[in-house]
Amino acid sequence: MDTYYYIEQIQKMLAEASKLPFSNKIVIDHDKILQLLDELIKSLPEEIKKSRKILEERQNILLEAQREGEMIIKEAKEYIEKMVDQNEIIKLAKEKSEEILTNAKKTAREIRVGANKYADEVLEELENQLQKILQSVRKGREELNNKL
Structure with missing residues (x-):
């Protein structure tokens, strides 16, 4: 189930x-809240797997660009090696290879920057989700402890 579902259930119960x-x-059902918290914890690894997959995709994009x-x-x-004997062609080939190399480096840099930005955005969203979950769990625990 979705992590948010368990959080919503805990909020609803409270x-x-x-x-x-x-x-x-x-007054809340102690066993039921503990069960929901257990399910919430079980659902967290999916979110973490998603972030790991995103990091792997980022790495694959970088490797492919390289x-x-x-x-x-x-x-x-x-x-260039094929055109070594012809003077004017050599000059044109060097210019073209430098242009290709410059474009390749630029493209690789753009892909790397884009992949890093995408991964950062996804990880930021995951971090925000996990902070919300942690905040909800802390609030639930605090309320449980206040009843003791």
Whole structure:
């Protein structure tokens, strides 16, 4: 189940709980809240797996960009070697290879920056979700401890 579902269930349980007369304390089913907290904890690894998958995708994008860049450089070098004997063609080939190399480096840099930005955004969202979950769990525990 979704992590948010368990949080919502805990919030609902707390909101609908009976209040003790002349106090701000409430009565909740101890076993049920513990069960919901257990389920909440079980649901967390999915979120963590998602972040790990995103990091792996980022790494794959970076590796693919580097491979593509190396392939372009290799092709440019091979092209230059074939044209060694012809003076004007050599000049044009060097210019073209430098242009290709510059573009490859620029593309690899852009992909790397984009992948890093995407991974950071996803991790930031995951961090925010986990903070909300932790805050909810702390609040639930605090309320449980206040009843003791």
